[in-house]
Amino acid sequence: MRTLGHITAMPELPEPLQGLRELAYNLWWSWNKEAAELFQEVDPALWKRFRGNPVKLLLEVDPARLEGLLGTGYPARVQGVLQALRAYLEERKQKKGPLTAYFSAEYGFHSSLPIYAGGLGVLAGDHVKAASDLGLNLVGVGIFYHEGYFHQRLSKEGAQVEVYEPLHPEELPLLPVQDREGKPLRVGVEFPGRTVWLGAYRVQVGAVPVYLLTADLPENAPEDRAITARLYAPGLEMRLKQEMILGIGGMRLLRALGLAPEVFHMNEGHSAFLGLERLRELVAEGHPFPLALELVRAGALFTTHTPVPAGHDAFPLELLDQYLGHFWEKLGTDREGVLALGLEEKPWGRVFSMSNLALKTSAQANGVSCLHGEVSRRMFHHLWPDLLPEEVPIGHVTNGVHTWTFLHPRLRRHYAEVFGPEWQKRPEDPATWKVEGLGEEFWRIHKELRAELIREVRQRVYEERRRNGESPGRLREAERLLDPEALTIGFARRFATYKRAVLLFKDPERLAKILRGPYPVQFVFAGKAHPKDEPGKAYLQELIGRIRELGLEDRMVVVEDYDMYLARLLVQGSDVWLNTPRRPMEASGTSGMKAALNGALNLSVLDGWWAEAFNGKNGFAIGDDRVYESDEAQDMADAQALYDVLESQVLPLFYAKGPEGYSASWLAMIHESLRTVGPYFSAARMVGEYLALYQRGAEMARRALGAAETLEALHQALPAFFALGLRVEAPGHLTLNGEPLRVRAWVEGEVPEALRPFLEVQLVVKRSTGELEVVPLAPSHGGYEGSFRPPRPGSYTYGMRLALKHPVTGRVTWVRWA
Numbered sequence: 001m002r003t004l005g006h007i008t009a010m011p012e013l014p015e016p017l018q019g020l021r022e023l024a025y026n027l028w029w030s031w032n033k034e035a036a037e038l039f040q041e042v043d044p045a046l047w048k049r050f051r052g053n054p055v056k057l058l059l060e061v062d063p064a065r066l067e068g069l070l071g072t073g074y075p076a077r078v079q080g081v082l083q084a085l086r087a088y089l090e091e092r093k094q095k096k097g098p099l100t101a102y103f104s105a106e107y108g109f110h111s112s113l114p115i116y117a118g119g120l121g122v123l124a125g126d127h128v129k130a131a132s133d134l135g136l137n138l139v140g141v142g143i144f145y146h147e148g149y150f151h152q153r154l155s156k157e158g159a160q161v162e163v164y165e166p167l168h169p170e171e172l173p174l175l176p177v178q179d180r181e182g183k184p185l186r187v188g189v190e191f192p193g194r195t196v197w198l199g200a201y202r203v204q205v206g207a208v209p210v211y212l213l214t215a216d217l218p219e220n221a222p223e224d225r226a227i228t229a230r231l232y233a234p235g236l237e238m239r240l241k242q243e244m245i246l247g248i249g250g251m252r253l254l255r256a257l258g259l260a261p262e263v264f265h266m267n268e269g270h271s272a273f274l275g276l277e278r279l280r281e282l283v284a285e286g287h288p289f290p291l292a293l294e295l296v297r298a299g300a301l302f303t304t305h306t307p308v309p310a311g312h313d314a315f316p317l318e319l320l321d322q323y324l325g326h327f328w329e330k331l332g333t334d335r336e337g338v339l340a341l342g343l344e345e346k347p348w349g350r351v352f353s354m355s356n357l358a359l360k361t362s363a364q365a366n367g368v369s370c371l372h373g374e375v376s377r378r379m380f381h382h383l384w385p386d387l388l389p390e391e392v393p394i395g396h397v398t399n400g401v402h403t404w405t406f407l408h409p410r411l412r413r414h415y416a417e418v419f420g421p422e423w424q425k426r427p428e429d430p431a432t433w434k435v436e437g438l439g440e441e442f443w444r445i446h447k448e449l450r451a452e453l454i455r456e457v458r459q460r461v462y463e464e465r466r467r468n469g470e471s472p473g474r475l476r477e478a479e480r481l482l483d484p485e486a487l488t489i490g491f492a493r494r495f496a497t498y499k500r501a502v503l504l505f506k507d508p509e510r511l512a513k514i515l516r517g518p519y520p521v522q523f524v525f526a527g528k529a530h531p532k533d534e535p536g537k538a539y540l541q542e543l544i545g546r547i548r549e550l551g552l553e554d555r556m557v558v559v560e561d562y563d564m565y566l567a568r569l570l571v572q573g574s575d576v577w578l579n580t581p582r583r584p585m586e587a588s589g590t591s592g593m594k595a596a597l598n599g600a601l602n603l604s605v606l607d608g609w610w611a612e613a614f615n616g617k618n619g620f621a622i623g624d625d626r627v628y629e630s631d632e633a634q635d636m637a638d639a640q641a642l643y644d645v646l647e648s649q650v651l652p653l654f655y656a657k658g659p660e661g662y663s664a665s666w667l668a669m670i671h672e673s674l675r676t677v678g679p680y681f682s683a684a685r686m687v688g689e690y691l692a693l694y695q696r697g698a699e700m701a702r703r704a705l706g707a708a709e710t711l712e713a714l715h716q717a718l719p720a721f722f723a724l725g726l727r728v729e730a731p732g733h734l735t736l737n738g739e740p741l742r743v744r745a746w747v748e749g750e751v752p753e754a755l756r757p758f759l760e761v762q763l764v765v766k767r768s769t770g771e772l773e774v775v776p777l778a779p780s781h782g783g784y785e786g787s788f789r790p791p792r793p794g795s796y797t798y799g800m801r802l803a804l805k806h807p808v809t810g811r812v813t814w815v816r817w818a
């Protein structure tokens with residue numbers, strides 16, 4: 001049949017079960033086991049088949065099954081869980097912090113809503129869930145991709161095959177958004193020669209609404225409807241269109257909803273066009289461009305997520321002219337003025353970088369771990385060439401994971417018993433993690449979860465082999481893969497080359513020796529490669545090939561279609577979580593935090609979050625933080641370090657089993673891992689830190705509005721600032737024996753009145769180990785003078801400068817070095 005349309009006949013739920021619908025339309029159910037169990041019990045087979053999608057379950061379930069539940073205790077349980085959801089929402093009626101719009105191109109809430117590709121999306125999902133738990137005043141903005149992200153199949157040869165399944169909004173927890181007259185809400189975005197119309201769905205995530213845009217509307221031409229079909233659809237032009245929809249369309253949607261956020265949080269640069277749209281609004285209200293830019297910046301926050309260059313979108317200027325050319329005149333400046341916001345010089349020419357745009361339109365910016373903050377400051381130093389790298393205005397907020405999403409419910413219940421009632425209320429508080437009480441019962445649950453993982457891996461591999469038409473012998477083998485008692489090492493993440501999934505195979509002989517040694521050890525791998533990432537796909541196939549060559553298929557298993565469901569299974573069932581990125585390419589990484597929550601120990605390169613978390617007692621480090629001459633040298637050194645630590649630490653420690661059936665030293669390490677990772681690397685702690693940034697953003701936005709005249713005058717006077725000179729009297733090279741360094745300076749030229757309150761003459765001293773000291777000089781005899789006494793011996797460099805502090809942020813923003 002040629003399909004003409006899709007219809008959905010909504011079910012009539014028996015009155016005592018009506019509450020199921022309310023529960024199905026709030027993703028709160030996904031982190032509350034009692035709610036999920038209600039759905040599962042309706043029909044366990046359908047529940048599994050629909051990947052745990054309650055809306056679809058209620059659509060498709062046989063009404064007789066629902067009738068059958070009526071005479072049991074089931075309806076009362078529905079009522080109970082519904083009460084719990086309503087109480088949860090009631091407690092969060094009073095919102096915390098300023099109204100904040102959170103923009104993300106992807107969201108990973110649950111495997112049944114596949115509009116995420118990986119870590120970035122899952123992080124956005126966790127951010128929203130934790131914001132809900134904490135009662136933040138947040139709204140999410142994103143895109144509903146009606147073909148979602150692909151499902152991964154592995155061919156018989158181990159090649160990745162991408163399968164897209166159309167998603168039907170009626171079968172998902174999506175509510176169409178209506179305007180004030182009750183008609184479907186529409187906003188338009190100008191594209192060359194046409195307007196692309198957008199509608200939106202609301203997804204309720206606990207107390208936080210998330211609005212997902214769609215271009216799949218009858219009003220649009222077929223090619224425009226396809227813009228929102230696939231997450232990270234290939235091609236720069238498609239990317240540009242999607243990002244215009246997210247940034248510009250997202251802003252217009254908020255306006256159409258009557259929302260006036262004080263703070264805008266860009267999760268990655270995909271949404272950075274929202275800055276241009278806000279500029280357009282402010283210029284239309286009569287503000288000149290430089291002031292409008294200041295007002296936009298004050299309330300904006302940008303989180304950058306990767307040091308990998310390909311992770312930063314950059315568009316050719318011609319493409320930008322074609323799509324956004326009409327925008328320039330509406331911004332009260334010229335083409336160059338707008339392009340300057342995103343310009344980036346590449347060896348092959350000038351491009352427009354979305355990360356640059358996001359940075360130049362945000363007063364606050366951050367990386368996602370301490371190390372990544374530092375790497376980002378260096379990476380973007382070229383945007384602030386006059387500042388020192390340490391002064392580049394990018395801080396860090398280390399990522400965290402949503403405890404209730406990734407902690408297995410059985411462990412959650414056990415922890416609740418052992419840790420006491422405060423823990424579930426404040427998982428971010430280290431004092432609530434009373435880990436010493438975890439022992440035999442904990443280990444019993446852990447072993448169950450490992451066994452469940454292995455059962456599911458066998459089933460999945462069986463299905464895969466059956467689908468690929470493999471022999472009966474191969475099918476039988478699938479049923480015996482892995483050993484439920486053996487130390488199980490999990491490795492699951494995107495197959496990007498820098499994550500080096502094949503590091504383990506650098507020295508196949510050594511690997512084989514470990515695997516044939518006295519201690520049973522096995523590996524489970526999973527991960528998708530981006531459809532356009534050919535090297536990533538080659539890596540995946542190479543991994544599968546190596547395992548076969550070495551005859552290790554019973555001990556090293558690759559499972560297809562990594563998603564949030566499989567991620568949970570893996571982090572909950574593994575003993576060790578392996579992570580081998582090429583330092584410092586892993587901005588944070590989060591799967592290791594999920595594994596730690598469930599009592600696995602991390603075995604990881606000291607990159608991203610692990611560089612911050614590792615303390616020598618809470619897991620294992622691969623290699624050190626040395627810098628290598630080449631990738632090849634680093635790969636070889638890290639591979640050797642990995643074998644060493646496996647042989648000499650991980651295996652002997654795990655198998656030092658006592659009469660209780662587990663190793664006491666291993667358990668002690670788990671205690672330390674839970675104690676250090678559980679509270680700090682939680683999304684609750686992370687969102688708490690973002691709340692402080694939101695509050696600061698709102699405060700700066702108000703201050704910028706109040707300082708409009710000051711800001712305008714300052715911008716007018718800036719050219720005069722750059723014409724000023726600084727004459728200095730400094731001793732040059734000097735050896736100090738306890739006495740201070742003394743300097744003097746004179747400003748040459750007339751300092752405009754508007755700049756005086758913000759101007760400083762500074763002595764800047766940098767220790768060879770990196771610490772920075774900025775000493776403002778005091779006016780004296782028509783000039784300035786000051787001194788610096790080194791706090792300890794060592795070697796220092798110093799310089800002097802004229803510095804202008806920003807009236808809103810208070811940060812040194814414009815400088816003239818002597």
Ligand SMILES: *Cc1c(COP(=O)(O)O)cnc(C)c1O
Pocket residue numbers: 117118119120122492493494562563564565567568588589590591592594
């Ligand atoms: C947590 C998670 C990730 C991110 O893992 P990393 O360690 O950051 O690579 C990716 N995909 C899924 C499905 C996840 O749940």
